[in-house]
Amino acid sequence: MDRIMMEHGSGGRATSELIGEIFAWEFSNEILNAMEDCAVVLGNKKIAVTTDSFVVEPLEFPGGDIGRLSICGTVNDLLMRGAAPKYITCGFILQEGTEIALLKRIVHSMANTAREAGVSVVAGDTKVVEGSGGMFINTAGVGFVDDGVDISAASSRAGDAVLVSGSLGDHHAAILSSRMEISNSIISDNAPLCEMTERLLKENIAVHAMRDVTRGGLATVLKELAAGSGLLFEIEEEHLPIHPQVRDFCGLLGLDPLYMGNEGKMAVIVDEKDAGRALELIRSSKYGEDAAIIGRVKCAEEQKDSGRLVLKTALGGRRVLDVLEGEGLPRIC
Amino acid sequence: MDRIMMEHGSGGRATSELIGEIFAWEFSNEILNAMEDCAVVLGNKKIAVTTDSFVVEPLEFPGGDIGRLSICGTVNDLLMRGAAPKYITCGFILQEGTEIALLKRIVHSMANTAREAGVSVVAGDTKVVEGSGGMFINTAGVGFVDDGVDISAASSRAGDAVLVSGSLGDHHAAILSSRMEISNSIISDNAPLCEMTERLLKENIAVHAMRDVTRGGLATVLKELAAGSGLLFEIEEEHLPIHPQVRDFCGLLGLDPLYMGNEGKMAVIVDEKDAGRALELIRSSKYGEDAAIIGRVKCAEEQKDSGRLVLKTALGGRRVLDVLEGEGLPRIC
Numbered sequence: 001m002d003r004i005m006m007e008h009g010s011g012g013r014a015t016s017e018l019i020g021e022i023f024a025w026e027f028s029n030e031i032l033n034a035m036e037d038c039a040v041v042l043g044n045k046k047i048a049v050t051t052d053s054f055v056v057e058p059l060e061f062p063g064g065d066i067g068r069l070s071i072c073g074t075v076n077d078l079l080m081r082g083a084a085p086k087y088i089t090c091g092f093i094l095q096e097g098t099e100i101a102l103l104k105r106i107v108h109s110m111a112n113t114a115r116e117a118g119v120s121v122v123a124g125d126t127k128v129v130e131g132s133g134g135m136f137i138n139t140a141g142v143g144f145v146d147d148g149v150d151i152s153a154a155s156s157r158a159g160d161a162v163l164v165s166g167s168l169g170d171h172h173a174a175i176l177s178s179r180m181e182i183s184n185s186i187i188s189d190n191a192p193l194c195e196m197t198e199r200l201l202k203e204n205i206a207v208h209a210m211r212d213v214t215r216g217g218l219a220t221v222l223k224e225l226a227a228g229s230g231l232l233f234e235i236e237e238e239h240l241p242i243h244p245q246v247r248d249f250c251g252l253l254g255l256d257p258l259y260m261g262n263e264g265k266m267a268v269i270v271d272e273k274d275a276g277r278a279l280e281l282i283r284s285s286k287y288g289e290d291a292a293i294i295g296r297v298k299c300a301e302e303q304k305d306s307g308r309l310v311l312k313t314a315l316g317g318r319r320v321l322d323v324l325e326g327e328g329l330p331r332i333c
Numbered sequence: 334m335d336r337i338m339m340e341h342g343s344g345g346r347a348t349s350e351l352i353g354e355i356f357a358w359e360f361s362n363e364i365l366n367a368m369e370d371c372a373v374v375l376g377n378k379k380i381a382v383t384t385d386s387f388v389v390e391p392l393e394f395p396g397g398d399i400g401r402l403s404i405c406g407t408v409n410d411l412l413m414r415g416a417a418p419k420y421i422t423c424g425f426i427l428q429e430g431t432e433i434a435l436l437k438r439i440v441h442s443m444a445n446t447a448r449e450a451g452v453s454v455v456a457g458d459t460k461v462v463e464g465s466g467g468m469f470i471n472t473a474g475v476g477f478v479d480d481g482v483d484i485s486a487a488s489s490r491a492g493d494a495v496l497v498s499g500s501l502g503d504h505h506a507a508i509l510s511s512r513m514e515i516s517n518s519i520i521s522d523n524a525p526l527c528e529m530t531e532r533l534l535k536e537n538i539a540v541h542a543m544r545d546v547t548r549g550g551l552a553t554v555l556k557e558l559a560a561g562s563g564l565l566f567e568i569e570e571e572h573l574p575i576h577p578q579v580r581d582f583c584g585l586l587g588l589d590p591l592y593m594g595n596e597g598k599m600a601v602i603v604d605e606k607d608a609g610r611a612l613e614l615i616r617s618s619k620y621g622e623d624a625a626i627i628g629r630v631k632c633a634e635e636q637k638d639s640g641r642l643v644l645k646t647a648l649g650g651r652r653v654l655d656v657l658e659g660e661g662l663p664r665i666c
């Protein structure tokens with residue numbers, strides 16, 4: 001058995017074998033192993049639920065693959081609400097012709113990433129469709145939220161500091177390099193952000209909002225947070241962390257790192273009194289070494305500033321930033 | 334805007350518009366409307382989690398569509414563990430060229446079915462891929478399980494009655510008819526089974542196992558339950574409910590209704606003392622009018638009978654049934 005055949009999606013023996021040999025093997029845990037129609041797990045008073053589909057091309061790229069991405073994306077979405085991620089479901093849509101060896105590598109990478117993030121894959125589903133060897137993965141996630149934790153876009157306040165947990169555009173530039181067959185040293189930042197969010201909450205940092213920076217880039221994320229709060233967000237170009245090789249790559253292709261996707265970075269809005277401590281905590285966490293304070297949340301003194309995102313450029317200009325317009329890079333995650 | 338374009342998957346403005354105009358509109362509820370990275374909902378001590386992807390072709394078929402199917406499939410998976418379904422996440426993978434009017438119909442159908450099943454869609458995601466106007470939908474579901482409820486394959490006991498909630502093969506035959514452009518009166522049975530499962534639990538029927546009959550058909554489901562219990566399952570051909578037009582259709586094409594998929598039927602294993610009452614409760618529930626007691630669970634007196642499923646044919650023969658072999662009908666759900 002080298003390749004996925006239509007019968008792997010039949011729900012019969014071939015499906016069971018595929019599940020048994022690849023998925024159950026990699027994700028093995030007591031709950032999943034029961035192979036029931038759904039998993040029954042321990043709950044809590046407040047639960048967080050999210051979903052994300054992954055259609056990235058190529059399936060494997062410098063620094064990661066669709067499997068690692070599919071865990072990180074959903075885990076990070078849960079973390080952004082202050083939840084502790086716990087359970088993951090995964091739905092595979094496999095194209096006929098998918099190499100089994102490739103599927104195994106990807107599922108193995110998912111399993112490793114799930115372990116790193118401290119989550120269990122508790123339910124799954126597999127379908128097979130026509131095509132030419134590609135795959136899509138959906139993950140949904142369940143996490144638990146402690147009483148008193150209330151992190152959401154609307155919670156930003158005037159005076160808050162805006163932080164980003166690391167360099168911009170890495171994932172986007174890695175995918176693009178891979179597709180254009182440009183050989184360089186850029187690797188995707190796809191990573192679970194558990195350690196830094198856990199430390200921020202544990203150390204009682206007054207976190208008002210968190211968002212992971214994915215499709216649409218930092219500008220889209222901050223514009224959405226600004227719109228959700230009705231306040232003015234101001235960020236400073238010279239404080240934006242960008243790796244030199246990504247900056248060069250963007251310059252060459254005329255791309256704006258502010259609109260390029262990451263998969264292991266977050267924007268955090270914290271009370272100004274905690275900004276320095278938050279920066280230290282993130283910087284000393286895994287995947288946070290390049291974190292920076294990049295701006296402030298301000299009162300919208302004029303109506304037109306309400307919900308606005310402004311970039312103070314290195315040359316002293318002011319540029320109003322909107323969400324990403326148009327297509328961006330398709331199939332980035 | 335008539336068709337899905339690659340930019341609808343950008344994560345930028347076009348994505349927001351698509352979400353705002355179609356998904357948020359149809360699924361509107363307080364939790365989803367917050368448009369956060371993930372939904373935070375009320376929990377419970379024991380939660381049930383499941384996922385299912387839907388790749389059915391055609392997207393609309395007699396009696397249903399991929400949207401209705403995507404809610405029913407996941408809701409029914411939760412019900413089969415004795416859970417009360419509560420929250421749904423949905424991930425859309427849309428092919429470029431998908432007609433917006435079609436997407437609206439499908440999302441509307443999802444919303445109607447969610448209302449019927451008493452669940453809220455609390456999180457979603459949209460991706461766009463190349464293709465020719467098709468779509469895949471993943472749903473994950475969260476439900477709550479009351480203390481003391483323990484329904485699973487391993488719980489079947491010798492003496493138990495085997496029931497099926499209605500006629501076999503309807504969904505499969507409807508999809509096949511539609512693909513072969515055969516015009517007949519067969520319609521899909523895609524439906525949420527909430528009412529019947531709720532009544533069984535509320536009336537304290539000793540339900541030992543439940544499984545919805547999907548890909549692979551009743552034989553695959555019962556064989557899996559038999560294997561899970563190590564007991565002998567015996568069903569009687571003459572008691573299997575099959576609509577005459579489905580029987581004729583199967584006869585014509587040489588298909589076996591025991592291996593054909595449904596999307597609104599379940600097999601239930603109940604204590605023999607409750608079999609009659611369970612039948613009445615299912616029959617008087619929505620979508621259960623054709624329910625029947627079709628067999629028994631027995632001790633495996635010989636080693637070879639352990640985990641075996643046997644069909645007593647109308648002519649008095651005995652046929653050992655295995656799970657579905659080979660492909661079955663691809664893209665049935």
